[in-house]
Amino acid sequence: MKQAVFPALPSTNVHSLIGRHLSAALAETGDPDDRMFLIADRFHHAALAAMTLGISPISLLQAWQDWMLHLSISPGKQQQILRQLGRKQVRLSKFILDCALMGEKAECCIEPPPQDHRFKSPAWEKFPFNIYAQSFLLTEQWWHEAATGVSGVTAQHERLVEFYARQMMDMFSPGNFALTNPDVMQTMLRENGANFLRGWGYMLSDAMKATQIQKEDSAFNPGANVAVTPGEVVYRNDLIELIQYAPATETVQAEPILIVPAWIMKYYILDLSPDNSLIRYLVDQGFTVFCISWINPDERYRDVSLEDYIDRGVMTALEAVEAITGSEKVHAAGYCLGGTLLAMAAAAMARDGEDRLQSQTMLAAQVDFDEPGELGLFMDESQLSFIEDVMWLKGYLDQWQMAGAFQMLRSQDLIWSRMILEYMLGQRPGTSDLMAWNADATRMPYRMHADYLRQLYLNNDLSQGRYKVGGHDVHLEDIRVPVFAVGTTTDHVAPWKSVFKLVHLFDTDVDFVLTSGGHNAGIVSEPGHPHRSYRKLFYKHGGPHPDADDWEKQAKVEEGSWWPQWSNWLKRQSSGTVPARAVGNPKRGYPPMCNAPGTYVKMK
Numbered sequence: 127m128k129q130a131v132f133p134a135l136p137s138t139n140v141h142s143l144i145g146r147h148l149s150a151a152l153a154e155t156g157d158p159d160d161r162m163f164l165i166a167d168r169f170h171h172a173a174l175a176a177m178t179l180g181i182s183p184i185s186l187l188q189a190w191q192d193w194m195l196h197l198s199i200s201p202g203k204q205q206q207i208l209r210q211l212g213r214k215q216v217r218l219s220k221f222i223l224d225c226a227l228m229g230e231k232a233e234c235c236i237e238p239p240p241q242d243h244r245f246k247s248p249a250w251e252k253f254p255f256n257i258y259a260q261s262f263l264l265t266e267q268w269w270h271e272a273a274t275g276v277s278g279v280t281a282q283h284e285r286l287v288e289f290y291a292r293q294m295m296d297m298f299s300p301g302n303f304a305l306t307n308p309d310v311m312q313t314m315l316r317e318n319g320a321n322f323l324r325g326w327g328y329m330l331s332d333a334m335k336a337t338q339i340q341k342e343d344s345a346f347n348p349g350a351n352v353a354v355t356p357g358e359v360v361y362r363n364d365l366i367e368l369i370q371y372a373p374a375t376e377t378v379q380a381e382p383i384l385i386v387p388a389w390i391m392k393y394y395i396l397d398l399s400p401d402n403s404l405i406r407y408l409v410d411q412g413f414t415v416f417c418i419s420w421i422n423p424d425e426r427y428r429d430v431s432l433e434d435y436i437d438r439g440v441m442t443a444l445e446a447v448e449a450i451t452g453s454e455k456v457h458a459a460g461y462c463l464g465g466t467l468l469a470m471a472a473a474a475m476a477r478d479g480e481d482r483l484q485s486q487t488m489l490a491a492q493v494d495f496d497e498p499g500e501l502g503l504f505m506d507e508s509q510l511s512f513i514e515d516v517m518w519l520k521g522y523l524d525q526w527q528m529a530g531a532f533q534m535l536r537s538q539d540l541i542w543s544r545m546i547l548e549y550m551l552g553q554r555p556g557t558s559d560l561m562a563w564n565a566d567a568t569r570m571p572y573r574m575h576a577d578y579l580r581q582l583y584l585n586n587d588l589s590q591g592r593y594k595v596g597g598h599d600v601h602l603e604d605i606r607v608p609v610f611a612v613g614t615t616t617d618h619v620a621p622w623k624s625v626f627k628l629v630h631l632f633d634t635d636v637d638f639v640l641t642s643g644g645h646n647a648g649i650v651s652e653p654g655h656p657h658r659s660y661r662k663l664f665y666k667h668g669g670p671h672p673d674a675d676d677w678e679k680q681a682k683v684e685e686g687s688w689w690p691q692w693s694n695w696l697k698r699q700s701s702g703t704v705p706a707r708a709v710g711n712p713k714r715g716y717p718p719m720c721n722a723p724g725t726y727v728k729m730k
Contacts, residue, residue, distance in 0.1 A: 171515035181504070182512035189286035196278040207272045214264040221260055225253055232256075236263045241616075244301045244538065249308035258300040266295045282506060289503050302542050310550045317552075324552030346562035348723045353394035355406040357722035359419075360710040361446040365430070365438045367419040367724040368446050371405060373706035375412040380701045381484045382414035382451045386440055388462035389420040389574075392566050392727050395646060396461065398559040402652045404689065411693045413457075414707050416447050418464075422568045422729040425521030432467075432577040436595060440471040444482060450711040455484035457696055461649065462620065463578075465491020469602060469628075470588065474595040476604035485699040487692065488611040490620045490645055493602055493628050494589035495582050499621040505583040513579065517572040524569060560650060589631060602631040609636045610695050612688060614648030626674045629665050637695055638663040639688045640678065653687040660688040 174183070197203060217235040224232035230251050238245055245259045273288040300306035304314070304322075313321045346352045357371035385405070387393040396417065397405040408415050418439060423430065447456055460468030465488040472486055492498060498505070504513075517523045548554050587593040591601045609632055613622030622640055629636050641648045641660040651658050661681035665672060710718040 168515040168518055171512055172519040175512060175516045180513065180516060182509040185506055185508040185512070186286065186290065188508065189283040189290075192279050192283040193273065193276055193287045196276050200277055203276055207268075210268055210271055214268055218257075218261055218264055222257055225256065229253070230256075235260055236267065238263055242538065244299060244543070247309050249312060252308065255300070255306070255308040258306050262295075262298075262300050266292075269295055282503075286503055289500065296538055296542055299542065301546060304550055307546065307550065310546070313551050321550065321552030324554075325549035328548045328552070328554055345557050346559050348392070348394055348566075348727045349721070352399055352559050352563065353397045353723040353727065354400060355397050355403055355409060355722065358709045358718035359720050359722065359724040360416075360450060360716045360718055361443070362719060362724075362726075363438055363442060365421055365435065366443060367421075367726045368443050369417045369419055369722045369724060370450065370709050371409050371415045371417070371722065372709055373414065374409045376706055377703040378412050378414045378706050379697060380704050381453055381455045381457050381699075382416060382447055382707075383408060383457040383459060383696070384443060384447050385415065385417040386443075386458065386460040386464035386468045387418060387420070388464045389435065389439075389467075390463055390568060390570060392563060392568060393417055393419045394723060394727060395560075395563055395650065397723070398563060398650060402559070402650050402655070404650065404652075407652065407689055408693065411697075412703070413693075413696065414451060416443065418443050419724050419726045420568070421726045423522055423571045424569065427571040427574075428517075428521030429573050430571045432574045432581075433595060435467060435574060436471050436474070440467055444471075446716060448482070449714045450716050451707055454482070455701075456482060457485045457487070457699065458483050459487035459489065460491050461489040462491055462645070465489055466493060466582070466588070469493045469605070470593065470595055470600060472605050472607070473600035473602050476606065477598065477600055478596075483607045484701075485608045485610065485696065486605065487696075488609065488625070488628060489649055490612060490614055490617060490625060492620045492624050493631060494624060495586045496589070496627075497621065497624050498583060499624060500618055502583065505579065507584070510576075510579055510584055514572075514576050517570075517575060521572050522569040523572070523575050560646060564646070589627070602628075603633045605632045606634050608699055609634055610692055611636060611638045612649065612692075613638070613640050614643050614645055615640060616643065617645045617648065619645040623674045629663075630671050633667060635667050636663075636665045637691075638665065639691060640681070641688045651687050651689065653689060655687060658687055659683050659685050660691070662688075662691060 175181075221232060221235040230253075234256075245263075250256060250259050269291045270288060273291045274284055276284070279287075304310045310321075355371055357369050359367045360370045361368040385393075385396060387396060397403045400406055405415055405417060420439070421427075444456060444458070448454065458468055458472065460466070468486065469488065469491070472483060475482055495502070513523070581587045581593060585592070588600075589602065591599055593600055609628070611625060611628055613620075613625040615622060617625075626638065629638060639660050639662045641651055642658055643649075643651060661678065661683055663672060663677055663681060710716050
């Protein structure tokens with residue numbers, strides 16, 4: 127059996143990093159002077175990234191320049207913007223007059239979007255706070271109208287300008303300042319300012335954790351109260367631990383399930399608390415479940431490639447599952463980037479004539495990155511080169527850089543509302559298992575993540591049949607096993623319409639479920655969870671391809687969790703039942719090694 131073998135971890139201080147990179151450059155063939163110039167640029171870019179939160183200033187400047195130059199030669203658009211500004215001023219003036227005459231009965235001149243909850247408190251209906259809110263919403267709307275619809279601006283640049291304009295507007299929302307936020311003012315008067323003292327304490331505590339002066343103290347720890355479904359690690363190499371879960375029924379479905387989670391996150395999003403664990407649910411439904419737990423890589427993994435993740439991750443795990451269970455077929459399921467990785471592996475197996483999958487499940491996983499959602503905002507040549515230089519310096523992409531990008535996508539909810547609640551109102555809500563997992567971030571190796579971003583996000587090679595596995599192109603249309611796919615309605619990471627494109631790319635039957643919730647909460651949607659609903663589509667291979675928008679309008683909304691739909695589908699795809707299997711198979715070289723959740727999930 128292969129065991130993990132790690133080289134010694136080198137020092138990570140700046141001087142040692144510079145020395146190692148310079149030594150490596152001098153050792154390479156070719157002109158050393160040229161390599162030194164390139165290294166100097168990379169060090170400079172990495173230093174800039176520390177000040178810009180990993181965002182390329184050139185990419186941002188190009189977007190604003192594109193917008194401003196095209197706006198400067200569009201007198202019609204200029205006049206339209208000015209006219210809209212004047213009309214909004216008139217609407218606001220009328221509202222102020224109505225407030226003077228009618229008080230709180232004055233009808234608002236603009237309503238916030240459904241997803242904007244900043245002004246839901248009844249206190250915002252009182253003077254002068256209602257005027258602050260209405261003025262801000264009108265200004266925000268005007269900026270959106272000004273940033274979009276300028277003839278000649280590229281679609282990518284228009285989206286960037288609109289996005290960063292929205293970020294700036296979010297920063298200056300009246301709710302972010304104590305004197306213009308009625309809830310903060312009321313709390314201050316009621317508590318004589320004690321809320322600010324508590325908030326100051328929370329701010330200091332967060333600052334200390336951010337600088338590692340104080341360690342994070344989580345109420346949820348893998349193996350203690352999350353990731354507690356009984357099981358054993360039955361295989362380990364330098365990239366994965368493979369966990370097999372103990373059976374909970376006397377008989378199980380003949381084909382086991384292999385779950386491939388994303389490497390950008392710890393696997394236990396699928397095995398949180400016992401009452402919302404998808405893995406436990408599958409085990410209780412009579413399945414033999416295996417799950418990959420990826421290592422949290424450091425600079426020793428800088429040259430590990432995306433194909434290594436396929437070969438030493440998915441394919442090696444698949445071989446172990448087959449050897450342990452004796453089953454020739456496996457139900458494979460991939461979540462987020464793990465689903466993308468699974469699709470690559472499945473297409474490669476189909477290309478090579480390997481009939482090893484009984485079914486394939488894609489959970490919030492994209493295979494076409496033409497419309498990847500707001501994460502695509504950070505993907506152009508300038509931004510990608512900037513990120514590559516950042517990763518090149520350390521050998522990996524750090525957690526804080528990924529977390530910053532995700533928080534920017536939902537700054538209203540993840541940044542400003544939290545600051546108001548904790549630092550101004552002095553209220554710190556308790557941590558949930560999902561929140562604790564979300565803070566338990568991972569790193570990503572330099573070469574692997576550069577491959578992923580450039581070949582998938584930037585070039586969209588996978589959907590175009592240009593992505594190579596084993597030196598040869600893979601084609602998604604070669605996948606012929608039945609597919610179950612899940613999209614979530616408010617997904618900012620893998621928008622459901624982007625996920626839906628797999629219906630058109632796989633040449634097979636597809637059961638597609640659209641569930642309420644976001645990228646994580648929509649998947650962690652156990653039976654009995656309140657306010658959960660879903661729609662479902664069955665696409666028969668060979669039939670006309672459905673349009674996502676039309677289907678969403680016509681599909682019946684069903685209340686409850688989508689988990690039973692998937693469990694029943696898996697049982698229909700299975701060939702029957704067999705007696706429950708023991709964990710591991712020592713005779714075939716896969717003895718149980720340690721209790722789940724294993725060791726890799728605990729690596730910081």
